[in-house]
Each structure stands twice: as C-alpha cells, then as structure tokens.
Amino acid sequence: MTVEVLLFEMIKRISIAVVLGLIVSQMRFFDRLIAHKLSTKDSTIFIIIFAGIAIAGTYAGIPIDDALANSRMVGIMAAGLIAGPRIGGIVGLLAGIHRYSLGGFTALACAISSILEGLLAGIIYRYSPRTPIPAGWALLIGCIGELLQMTIILLVATPFALAYHLVSEIALPMTIANSIGLSLFIKIIKDSMHRREILKASQSQSLLAIARQSVSYLRQGLTPDTATAVVKIIKKHTAYAAVSVTDTERVLAYIGAEANHHGPERPHPLTSVTVESLRTGKIHIAYNHDEIGCNVPHCTLQSALVVPLTIKDTIIGSLKLYYTEPSRIPDASDIAFAQGLADLFSTQLELTEIDRQAKLTEEAKMQALHTQINPHFLFNTLNTISSLIRTNPEAARRLLIKFSQLFRFTLQYTGRIISFQKEWEQVSAFLEIAVARHGDRLFVTHTIDPALFSYGIPSLTLQPIIENAIKHGLQPREEGGSISILGAVDGDDMVITVIDDGVGFDNDPTYYLEHPPEGHIGISNVHKRLQGIYGKKYGLSITSEPEEGTQITIRLPRELPEEATRRHISTI
Numbered sequence: 001m002t003v004e005v006l007l008f009e010m011i012k013r014i015s016i017a018v019v020l021g022l023i024v025s026q027m028r029f030f031d032r033l034i035a036h037k038l039s040t041k042d043s044t045i046f047i048i049i050f051a052g053i054a055i056a057g058t059y060a061g062i063p064i065d066d067a068l069a070n071s072r073m074v075g076i077m078a079a080g081l082i083a084g085p086r087i088g089g090i091v092g093l094l095a096g097i098h099r100y101s102l103g104g105f106t107a108l109a110c111a112i113s114s115i116l117e118g119l120l121a122g123i124i125y126r127y128s129p130r131t132p133i134p135a136g137w138a139l140l141i142g143c144i145g146e147l148l149q150m151t152i153i154l155l156v157a158t159p160f161a162l163a164y165h166l167v168s169e170i171a172l173p174m175t176i177a178n179s180i181g182l183s184l185f186i187k188i189i190k191d192s193m194h195r196r197e198i199l200k201a202s203q204s205q206s207l208l209a210i211a212r213q214s215v216s217y218l219r220q221g222l223t224p225d226t227a228t229a230v231v232k233i234i235k236k237h238t239a240y241a242a243v244s245v246t247d248t249e250r251v252l253a254y255i256g257a258e259a260n261h262h263g264p265e266r267p268h269p270l271t272s273v274t275v276e277s278l279r280t281g282k283i284h285i286a287y288n289h290d291e292i293g294c295n296v297p298h299c300t301l302q303s304a305l306v307v308p309l310t311i312k313d314t315i316i317g318s319l320k321l322y323y324t325e326p327s328r329i330p331d332a333s334d335i336a337f338a339q340g341l342a343d344l345f346s347t348q349l350e351l352t353e354i355d356r357q358a359k360l361t362e363e364a365k366m367q368a369l370h371t372q373i374n375p376h377f378l379f380n381t382l383n384t385i386s387s388l389i390r391t392n393p394e395a396a397r398r399l400l401i402k403f404s405q406l407f408r409f410t411l412q413y414t415g416r417i418i419s420f421q422k423e424w425e426q427v428s429a430f431l432e433i434a435v436a437r438h439g440d441r442l443f444v445t446h447t448i449d450p451a452l453f454s455y456g457i458p459s460l461t462l463q464p465i466i467e468n469a470i471k472h473g474l475q476p477r478e479e480g481g482s483i484s485i486l487g488a489v490d491g492d493d494m495v496i497t498v499i500d501d502g503v504g505f506d507n508d509p510t511y512y513l514e515h516p517p518e519g520h521i522g523i524s525n526v527h528k529r530l531q532g533i534y535g536k537k538y539g540l541s542i543t544s545e546p547e548e549g550t551q552i553t554i555r556l557p558r559e560l561p562e563e564a565t566r567r568h569i570s571t572i
Contacts, residue, residue: 009062009069010062010069010071010173010174010176010177010178011177011180014071014074014177014178014180014181014184043083043087046079046083046087047079047087047090047091047094050075050076050078050079050087050091051075051079051090051091051094051095052075053074053075053078054072054073054074054075054076054079054091054092054094054095054098054114055072055075055094055095055098056075057070057071057072057073057074057075058070058072058095058098058099058102064166064169064170065162065165065166065169066104066105066106066162067104067105067106067166067170068102068104068106069170069173069174070174071177071178071181072095072099072110072114073114073117073142073145073146073149073174073178073182074142074178074181074182074185075091075095076088076091076092076095076114076117076118076121077117077118077120077121077141077142077145077182078121078182078185078186078189079091079092079118079121080092080117080118080119080120080121080122080123080124080125081121081122081124081125081133081138081141081182081186082125082186082189083122083125084122084125084126085118085119085121085122085123085125085126086122087122088118088119088121088122088125089115089118089119089122090118091118092114092115092116092117092118092119093114093115093118095114095118096110096111096112096113096114096115097111099111099114105157105158105159105162105163106153106157106163106166108156108157109149109152109153109155109156109157109163110149110153112152112156113148113149113152113153116148116152117145117148117149120141120144120145120148121141121145124141133186134186134190135183135184135186135187135190136183138179138182138183138185138186138187139179139180139182139183140179141182142175142178142179142180142181142182142183143175143179145178145179145182146171146174146175146178146179147171147175149174150167150171150175153166153167154167210233210234210237210341210344213233214229214230214233214234214344214345217229217230222245222247222252222309222316222317223252224252224253224264227245227252227253228252228253228255230245230253230345231243231244231245231253231254231255232255234321234341235255235256238321240256240321240322240323241256241257241300241301241322241323241324241325242254242255242256242257242258242259242262242301242320242321242322242324243255243256243319243320243321243322244262244319244320244322245309245317245318245319245320246270246274246278246317246318246320247316247317248278248315248316248317248536249270250264250270251263251264251270252264252317256322257300257301257322257324258294258296258299258300258301258322261294261296261299262294262301271292271293271294272292272293273286273291273292273293273304273306274293274306274318274320276306277306277307277308277318278308278315278317278318281308281310281315282308283305283306283307283308283335283338283339284305284306285303285304285305285306285335286303286304286305286306287303288302288303289301289302291303291304292304292322300324301322301323301324302323302324302325302326303322303323304320304321304322304323305320305321305334305335305338306318306319306320307319307320307321307338307339307341307342308342309342309345309346310346311346314535319338319341319342319345321334321338384399384433384436384437385399385400385403388436395436398432399432399433399436402429402430402432402433403429403433405425405426405429406426406429406430406433416458416459417456417457417458417459417561418456418457418458418459418561419453419454419455419456419457419561420452420453420454420455420456420457420487420494421453421454422459423457423459423461423462424448424453424462426459426463427462427463427466427485430463430466430467431444431466434470438470438480440480441474441479441480441481442470442474442480442481442482442483443480443481443482443483444482444483444484444485445482445483445484445485446484446485446486446487447484447485447486447487448485448486448487449487449488449489451489452487452488452489452494452496454560455494455558455559455560455561456559456560456561457494457556458529458530458533460526461526461529461530461554461556462485462496462498462554464522464523464525464526465498465522465523465526465540465552465554466483466485466498467522468522468523468552469483469498469500469502469550469552470483470500472502472503473500473501473502473503473504473549473550474500474501474502476502476503477502477503481500481501481502481549482500482501483498483499483500484497484498484499484500485497485498485499486499489558490555492557492558493538493555493556493557493558494554494555494556494557494558495553495554495555496553496554497551497552497553497554498551498552498554499549499550499551500549500550501548501549502549502550503546503547504544504545504546504547504548504549504550505542505544505546505550506546509542509543509544509550510541510542512524512542513527513539513540513542523540523542523552526539526540526554527539527540530554530556534556534557537555538555538556538557539554539555540552540553540554540555541553541555
C-alpha cells in the first residue's frame with residue numbers, strides 16, 4: 001500500500017474520532033469538565049468514553065505487516081489534553097491493554113506508547129497556561145505523540161528489520177492523519193466551550209436584567225399582581241414560548257402561547273408535571289405534550305421546565321417555562337438558567353418575608369404597648385390598684401407587680417421565641433389585672449397540659465387572643481361572660497384554644513385573619529406571624545356564632561425553645 005493511499009484511508013478513519021468528539025462536547029457532564037468539577041461518576045464516564053474512542057481507533061486500523069496503522073492516539077491524547085495526566089494515563093493504560101491483547105510483534109511497543117502518550121498529554125495539560133490548548137499546538141503535540149510511538153516500536157519491537165520496515169511505511173501517514181485528527185478534536189472542544197461561554201454571558205445578562213426589573217415587584221410578595229409583572233419581564237428578556245408562575249394550589253400568572261387555557265382561569269388548577277414538582281421539590285422536565293399534562297386537543301406546548309420556588313425549606317410555588325418547537329428539548333444550559341431564575345426569585349421572596357415578619361413583630365409590640373398605655377386600660381388599672389390599697393393592700397401590691405411585669409415582658413421578650421411557661425406567666429398577669437378590673441363580669445377558667453410549658457412559642461401569641469375575647473366578645477355584653485383557655489399536645493403539635501361566650505362575629509370570622517378591620521389587628525398579626533415562622537399549616541382557626549360566642553384555636557409545632565428560635569431566625 002502506497003503512502004498516499006494509506007494516508008487517505010487514515011484520514012477517513014480519523015473522521016470517526018472527530019464525530020465522537022462532537023458528540024462528547026454536547027454531553028451534560030461537559031460543563032463540569034470545563035469547570036474542573038468532575039465527580040467520581042463523571043470521571044468514570046469520561047474514561048469509558050475516551051477509552052472507547054481509542055479502542056475504536058484500534059479496531060478501525062489498517063492491517064500492515066502483522067501490525068495496525070490506527071488512530072488510537074487521538075482518543076488517548078485528547079483525554080490527557082482535556083482532563084489531565086491521571087485520566088490521560090488511565091485511558092492510555094486501558095487502550096494499551098486492549099492493543100496488547102490483540103497480539104502482533106508491535107503489541108508490547110504499542111501498549112507502552114499508549115500509556116506514555118496519555119501521560120505526556122496530561123503533563124502538557126497541567127503546565128499549559130490555556131485549557132484546552134490551542135488547536136495549532138494540538139497539531140504539534142500529535143506529531144510528538146506519533147514520533148514517540150514510532151521510536152518505541154523501533155526500540156521494543158522485534159525483529160528490528162521488520163519494525164524498521166513498518167515504521168518507514170506508516171510513520172508519515174499516521175503522523176499527518178492523527179495529528180490533524182487530534183487538532184480537529186481539540187478545536188471542536190474549544191468551539192463548544194466558547195459557545196457555552198457566550199451562552200452563559202447572555203444568560204447572565206438576562207438574569208441581571210430580570211433581577212433588576214422584578215425586585216420591586218417581588219418585594220410585595222407572591223401575589224397574582226406581582227406574578228403577572230414578573231412573567232412579563234421574563235418573557236421580554238427570554239425566548240420562551242410561554243412563562244407561568246404558580247403558588248401551591250393554582251396558576252397566579254401566565255403569558256405566551258396557549259394562554260386561553262393555561263392561564264389563571266383554566267378549569268384545572270395545576271398540570272400534573274407542576275403537581276409533581278411541588279410534591280418532590282425538584283426540577284421536572286416535560287419532554288413532550290403528554291408529560292405536560294394538558295388535556296386540551298391541539299395545544300401547541302411541546303415541552304416545559306418546572307422549577308419549585310422555596311423560602312428556606314418550604315415550597316411556596318413554581319416557575320414554569322414552556323417551548324412550542326417539537327425539536328426543542330431543555331438541555332443543561334436551560335436547566336441552569338431556570339434554576340438561576342428560581343433561586344433569584346426565592347431569595348427575593350425570602351428577603352420580603354424577613355421584612356414582613358419584622359414588621360409584624362414590631363406591630364405586635366406596639367399593639368401590646370398600646371394596650372398597656374391605653375388611657376382606659378391604664379387609668380382603670382390604676383384606679384383598681386388605688387381602691388385595693390385601702391381595702392386589701394396585699395392584693396394591691398400583687399396587682400401592681402403584675403402591672404409592671406406586663407410592661408417589662410413586652411419590652412424584653414417581644415419578637416423572641418420563649419417557653420410556653422414564660423408566655424403563660426405573662427398571660428396570667430394580664431388575666432389577674434383583667435379579673436380585678438371587671439370583677440364579677442369576667443370569669444376565667446383554664447386547663448393547660450403541663451407538658452406544654454417546656455415547649456417554645458413566639459412571645460405575645462396568646463395575650464392578643466385573650467384581649468380580643470374580652471374587649472370585643474365580653475365587654476359589649478352588660479352581664480359580661482366567661483373565657484376558657486385549653487392547652488394540649490396533639491401529636492407533634494401544640495394546640496391552644498380560647499373560648500368565650502360573648503357576642504361572636506356577625507360576618508365570616510376567618511375573613512378577619514387576612515383582612516383585619518381598622519384597630520383590630522391583634523388576631524391577624526398573630527396568625528400571620530405564626531404562618532411566617534412555621535408555614536401555612538399552622539396559625540389560627542376561628543369558629544363563631546352571633547350572640548353565642550367564639551372559639552379561636554392556635555396550632556403550632558411542638559418544639560423546644562432553642563429549636564424554635566433557630567427556625568425563627570432562619571425564617572425571618
């Protein structure tokens with residue numbers, strides 16, 4: 001076989017390695033390879049792929065004089081130039097063992113050269129100022145690698161005459177073809193890296209623009225209005241066919257293709273892929289129309305990314321990005337961008353919740369101080385103490401101590417997680433003053449499970465409920481009434497119930513939890529604070545009948561004060 005024919009045949013076989021390089025550059029772990037963050041699993045996959053490329057080059061070799069003119073070097077040295085000496089050496093070892101197993105008078109020489117080529121490429125990678133090296137340098141390194149192989153064949157293979165004849169015949173075509181193949185392989189990798197860098201830069205600019213424009217809306221929390229503003233901003237700065245934001249139960253906002261049946265007015269609140277993402281707390285990809293879960297015929301949505309939105313460990317909703325092109329399947333860059341958006345929104349919503357909790361805490365403190373400084377409360381309490389000074393000095397002294405205790409508690413503990421025992425001491429002081437003021441018009445009973453006293457509770461949780469029962473439930477009745485306070489453990493929860501036989505609510509009592517009337521923020525504040533700290537399953541529930549009374553139930557998790565404090569701090 002002439003040198004020209006052999007060179008032509010070698011170049012044809014090199015094309016296989018080049019195509020494989022193109023495939024490798026599109027694999028998901030390639031981003032981690034570029035960032036030098038390969039896991040053990042990633043490294044194993046990389047070794048298997050490049051050893052496979054090298055072994056394929058051996059099998060595609062051209063038999064000459066009981067030897068093979070092959071492209072094995074491309075896979076070996078590419079592995080070293082991309083991933084370093086360790087992986088390059090292992091790929092060379094595996095490819096060398098395989099070549100040795102095939103036999104022939106050059107088997108040992110080829111096995112040794114395979115290992116040395118992998119190590120050589122890895123060492124060049126380690127000391128190269130640019131990674132991967134330029135394609136021109138790869139061409140030169142490929143030549144060095146082939147010259148190394150030919151030298152080892154001359155030194156190791158026997159008989160020497162046959163080895164010399166083989167080298168004289170294959171050295172030039174293999175050096176030219178394999179060096180070009182290695183150079184093309186590295187160029188494909190570098191071009192893929194460059195495209196990824198451009199894409200990441202573009203995505204970063206989009207993320208920054210979205211962040212800058214959406215922050216003012218997200219400060220208001222996750223509502224239909226803020227969600228609508230945010231999806232419009234995302235749609236403006238991206239090429240998604242449709243964008244949607246949901247809470248845990250329904251679509252809050254939708255813009256783009258098929259809005260007529262995927263928007264907030266759709267009959268079915270959430271698609272199946274969204275429900276699954278909210279359930280697992282993980283990104284879910286719908287690869288086709290069926291996986292999206294839309295049952296409307298001829299819907300053009302073909303694939304989707306669903307990313308959960310969280311505040312700490314609590315899932316509060318999802319961000320959904322849709323495609324209409326059948327061939328458009330979300331890849332690693334799409335997932336990274338979607339996750340970046342979700343992290344951005346989650347962080348901003350978390351900061352919003354911090355602000356909201358701080359405001360609620362301050363409101364609770366001011367409300368408590370207002371109650372205690374309120375002229376009616378203040379003067380009536382002082383008048384009561386003044387009367388008792390003449391008739392029962394000991395009772396007057398005790399009441400004055402309780403009065404000062406109320407002020408000290410509000411100033412010292414507001415905004416903190418305290419033991420239920422300390423909260424109950426403050427409530428008992430308030431009730432003693434209230435009973436002294438109202439006399440026979442107020443009757444109080446309580447049954448508290450002693451086990452509750454060791455668990456944590458946000459300060460000023462119980463007093464506003466009792467104060468509301470007295471002020472709005474019993475005071476309007478001329479004859480007054482009674483209050484019962486019950487506290488018990490319910491599984492992993494604490495349940496505290498306040499029952500009065502007062503005038504009750506004229507309208508839906510649960511409405512007041514989210515929309516308190518002017519000057520009646522006490523129970524609403526408690527409800528929002530508890531949900532902000534512990535989640536939506538906790539807070540207050542109210543049942544009431546006009547002229548029959550009201551029952552308010554407080555539910556919160558059973559935690560030690562230290563655990564509850566950590567939760568409180570991490571949440572707000």
